[in-house]
């Protein structure tokens with residue numbers, strides 16, 4: 043039996059999601075000592091600890107807990123926050139627009155700049171343009187994002203007063219204000235991925251530009267830029283699409299830190315506050331949702347991938 | 358003999374940037390291609406055939422290659438001094454090229470139609486629809502069955518022979534005056550090779566093109582070319598009308614090549630072998646480059662650069678001792 | 688399994704080659720720069736008690752929020768602690784965490800990779816677990832694990848080591864799969880060499896080059912990620928100085944006392960940059976197929 047490649051990927055994603063669920067279950071059991079005591083805090087009474095133990099089912103054997111965890115997940119129940127008066131799912135849904143907006147705006151900044159810089163670096167390979175792009179890529183993996191975020195706030199919000207330094211405005215209160223609130227955090231977030239995308243685009247581009255069909259295009263009298271964009275770039279779309287999927291994951295991961303600096307009430311801030319408040323059921327549920335999101339995202343990238351490559355598309 | 362010269366290459370030198378500075382891959386090469394003529398270019402791998410061919414279209418990378426001297430005159434204008442825009446007009450329009458490996462010379466993400474019409478739209482300003490019709494006629498011309506359906510396919514669906522036909526269709530799309538075919542059949546099966554060569558010959562007649570045919574295969578050259586140029590280590594060693602070259606070769610290298618090819622009619626896709634190997638361009642002796650492998654080399658061969666001498670009209674060889682022995686004044 | 692087929696065989700184990708490798712490394716500009724930065728930083732971190740006589744946690748409220756001066760080269764923080772001293776002691780912690788994460792994730796990744804390659808029955812499960820871990824961006828995984836383990840340097844080390852382990856495991860597994868099929872390894876097996884011996888004598892030495900390259904980058908990531916974790920309050924808890932928590936504490940004074948957050952941030956950047964450059968050099972020399980030309 044041969045499965046369609048996409049279906050095969052889908053089937054492979056299922057065990058990964060199951061393993062993610064087991065791993066997130068294990069998070070609570072990694073706590074050194076008695077998890078109930080840790081969650082309750084050092085000054086909690088014995089009764090309070092016992093109440094938490096029973097509430098979280100920690101009094102049952104681990105295997106039973108795991109089974110119950112899956113039963114709950116099967117019912118779409120990701121648990122209930124200990125601190126917020128909310129289920130994990132509703133807490134996440136409430137904050138989803140913030141993180142989604144932030145990541146989307148950051149992606150919308152990253153892709154055009156990253157791709158353009160990559161193509162330019164490949165075209166002007168060995169020149170200062172190329173070196174500049176490679177330097178940006180190097181700094182992107184060497185400079186802490188939270189530090190740049192603070193410096194950016196000092197410059198653009200405090201000194202110049204151009205942009206708000208913190209907070210989120212929902213889109214239905216005006217797209218302009220929404221964008222004004224997001225542009226600075228999203229740009230900082232994007233800055234760290236632009237270099238990476240540019241570097242990947244550049245190397246894909248250099249691989250392609252070395253190929254015979256590029257010479258064929260030149261031999262046909264196609265102009266240099268058209269050769270690069272039509273014949274070269276189209277062929278780099280495949281690796282670039284894959285990298286863009288990775289970058290979206292990285293942007294979501296990076297948003298956890300950036301939301302903290304800009305006080306954006308997103309999922310990242312939710313998780314950090316959960317950790318600081320020892321709200322483990324919340325952390326567990328959010329991590330699981332993150333995990334599922336990333337697996338699904340990879341799947342979507344595979345779908346896109348097959349749409350870009352005629353050799354796979356025609357299968 | 359062929360008529361007026363379409364292409365006149367004089368003293369072409371091409372150098373590449375290497376670890377030890379610039380080294381010449383082609384040095385002082387001169388040749389002509391007449392109207393409707395086919396010039397064959399032979400030589401071992403690495404002798405500089407492709408480098409020569411690519412120079413004609415200015416296809417060397419500017420960063421790593423340079424042409425310090427020489428003239429490539431196409432219909433009287435020097436291609437090497439042409440502005441980019443004018444050069445692009447020539448490429449694909451007046452001078453077209455067919456490359457060795459059809460598996461890699463077509464763009465995998467563009468359809469056959471995209472790739473053929475691109476040339477037509479570019480050089481003949483055809484509308485997309487007209488270009489598409491023309492592309493279909495071109496596929497018919499290169500004898501691709503079911504052309505209408507093939508137009509919208511991607512290269513990976515075609516066999517090697519079919520792809521080379523598409524490449525040829527692309528090359529002849531604008532009815533070029535000169536077709537450069539760089540080992541157009543080397544990558545193909547023997548049976549397909551014959552078909553492709555036949556196609557090329559028919560097209561040459563039909564379209565009245567001149568052809569610069571590069572090949573390892575002396576059989577192909579014997580059958581196809583009017584005149585032949587033999588290259589060795591970046592230099593021309595002998596150039597002659599095809600019969601003269603095969604019947605009265607002068608240069609020991611040419612003689613070696615002919616001797617190594619058992620029967621001319623035979624389709625060999627391998628290079629005839631002569632003992633030894635082509636020298637690395639960076640470590641070349643001051644005298645005749647073939648002298649280290651030559652059976653009849655004299656002391657002077659190793660030290661003095663040999664001059665080109667004439668054996669008979671249109672038959673030149675770079676081997677003074679042999680020319681002298683045969684009674685031609687060097 | 689194209690990633691397997693594409694792997695050339697390296698002979699890192701031969702001493703003569705190693706010598707040549709060393710010479711190439713010394714001639715590599717960015718390696719030299721990165722290595723120099725790292726050596727200087729390490730030396731400064733080791734010599735911290737000699738370079739400064741101030742206790743990194745000593746509060747001197749009368750000197751609070753002093754700008755950089757001869758007495759306090761990087762200024763003082765809100766508690767009057769010397770920022771220079773804190774950054775210097777922070778260096779020790781950061782480098783220690785970077786090194787430990789590199790070694791731990793290297794050892795763990797090598798173990799998982801080799802086990803996956805040698806014991807085919809375990810391989811699918813191991814690789815799915817690695818896939819599941821790799822689905823998360825490393826920083827997020829480290830945040831989750833760090834949360835579970837509690838805020839302390841050792842839990843940061845474990846969290847980051849686990850976060851970077853899957854990539855190392857995949858790398859080692861891929862090399863091991865190629866190497867175990869080689870004739871001389873087959874021959875060793877036929878002549879009765881046990882699994883462990885084959886792993887130790889053939890597989891590990893052969894993937895040492897790419898592994899070293901990878902781990903140098905893990906070192907760099909770990910410095911950066913550790914800083915992020917302590918910035919978020921998940922890493923080293925105050926008052927012990929770590930680069931991340933100094934920035935975090937300085938954040939509230941970023942406008943009026945910019946020096947508190949500026950210098951530790953620079954320190955993070957310089958250390959990570961140095962390690963990345965060192966890794967670039969190692970990659971160019973030990974693993975040239977990955978070289979970024981230009």
Ligand SMILES: Nc1ncnc2c1ncn2[C@@H]1O[C@H](COP(=O)(O)OP(=O)(O)OP(=O)(O)O)[C@@H](O)[C@H]1O
Nearest residue numbers: 373382400401402403404405406407408409421638
């Ligand atoms: N882009 C380049 N950079 C550096 N050297 C090159 C380049 N292209 C060709 N050369 C060198 O020029 C010499 C001639 O190469 P060329 O490709 O012209 O040989 P050829 O006669 O076409 O051989 P083949 O029959 O194998 O195609 C070779 O020594 C080759 O190494």
Ligand SMILES: [Mg+2]
Nearest residue numbers: 406407408539
């Ligand atoms: Mg060639």
